[in-house]
Amino acid sequence: MIAEIKGIYKKIDNKEIINNINFTIGENEIVALVGPNGAGKTTLLKLVSNLIFPDEGSIKICNLNPSKNREQALAKISFMQDSSVLYPDLTGYDHLFFIAKVKDIPLSKINKVIKKLKIEKYINLKVRKYSLGMKQHLLLAISLLSKPKLLLMDEPLNGLDPSSSLLLRQLILELRDEGTSILFSSHILGEVDKVADRILFIREGQIVEEKSSENFKCKKNSYLLKITKPEEVRNILKSESNINELVILDCGEIQLTLIEPDLREIIKKLYDNHIFIIDIHKTEQRTETIYHSIYGD
């Protein structure tokens, strides 16, 4: 086990931000933290990285307690935070050089990482000249260079264009395959689906739902319907007893989870109410669906 978080409580300004959180991160596992703003995702990452300390409970990283063996525990971690942590007067290379020296990484690896992320053009510029996307790339380069046992990432996709997001996804999976476990927070639920082995849904400082890739990707009796007038569907189908769950997605589609795999009654009812089905297919249950069912539409 790489990380063990047990009975964590944290109050900030007398407000309960983290309220009895328990979870573990296994070797080579990617765990995503999902939740609305203020749910406690960043606070949780800061607790794990020892930037703040729990009021109660314990955190162990590779069996090391960061509050007792801070330096040893932090040697196993790399934290990809928001871009404000970068020094504006230093170059990207300065940052990488420092990390390489502190972590005793051969300098030749810096160039490999630079090439891999294709950041040669601006690595010798001062960070103050970087765009948000460039800063995110540099933060990623720092994380890649460290090759930690546990990589913490706070909203890593912020500021990335689609091709960079794809690259990040590949790199996360690559890191996992090379032996790094990852705990990351994200708002971009579609991306979470593609990389996470496990998703922790957080609300008001508590884990309210935990789904592993096995149980959320192949949920039975789940259908995705593209229909006209999706806004009316909840009223029309409210008396339908075969429906376990109905979620109206942001894209206008509806996700139906049925008790029995029989759609005939539902199709008939929609047809009778002049709602036409444009497309229908059986689907995996997506994070977005779970998210909506937990936090509401």
Next chain:
Amino acid sequence: MNKHLLFLEYKKIFKRKKNIIVICLIIVISLGILILNNLLNKKYESNKAENYKYQISSINEAISQIPREDRNRDSVKKIEEEYKNEIKLLEQQANAFEKGNWKEELKAQIIFDENQLKNLKTGKAIGGEPIQLIESRIGINKQLIKKNIKPINESSATQGIYFLRNILNILFGFMGVIIMIFIVGDILAIEFDKGTINFLFTQSISREKIVNTKSLVAFSFSIFSIFTVSLFAFLIGSLFWGTGSFDYPISIQREGTSTFINIGQYLTLSGLLFIFVLIFTISVAILISVITSSSMIAISLTVILSSMLYLSVNKYGYFAIFAQYLPFSYFNTFNIIDGTLASNLKNNNISLKLGIEVLLVSSLLLHFISLRLIRKKEVF
């Protein structure tokens, strides 16, 4: 100490525009002072002959105003004789000055001052310059003749070592403390402000090491800044007007008596004390930074606190009885070395040795508190 962190911190501090701008500004101001000093010196030299003439004519006028009927009285005769002696000495000084014979000029000045001193001590004269000042001037003038060093107008001297003394008179004092607080006082707090402290605090380097490294870098950068400005002042002064004499005597007041050290020793001892003043100032700034996490508050609070305590001791003479135990008493290092503060506060316990001890102990205490606090500091 982590050498990689040290290297990073040096890079950061040397790349901060604010720091380089302030150093350049001090250099430009120094240059301005040098030009001003040169103008003042020229004016001083051109006025000197006039001054002698004016003093002679004033005394002559005083003699002419003695009523005729009183001139035959013995006591008046004596005063008239003394006046005439003064005129003679002043004429000697004026002649020597015109010929460029500074030794003769000084010799006449010494006799003039000795007479004045005698009159003050016997009660024949009252008021005028303080006895200590006249004694000190006599001593310095004697030393100058003995060492064959041409006298200078101390406040506006332009030769290398003398100009350096004038610049360090600013830097090794309260103004220097304020400048250094402005340059390095926020070395830690700015990281909390900008959020960059998270970058360091998530590395496998202890927080205590981070604070120690920052303190060391702040201290060494302050020394570097002062050294750069000093070197510039010395070189620019030496280039145009020569180096001056490192043996130039400086009067030290200690328990009512004057002793002398040379300007080289004077600057070295002041510099030594200022090193401890810097260590103390940085310790205060670091502690305030740890507590407040804000560069603006750290700088302003350090400046306000330092100003209040420095002025209350040095300017208003509060806490005079135990001023020797207050670190802020030692901020004006020249006043400590030449005994001015001890003499002003009538507290002879104020000394270089005790100053170093007080500043060192206070700094260690503050630094220890900072290290304790940083361990428990949360970064939200």
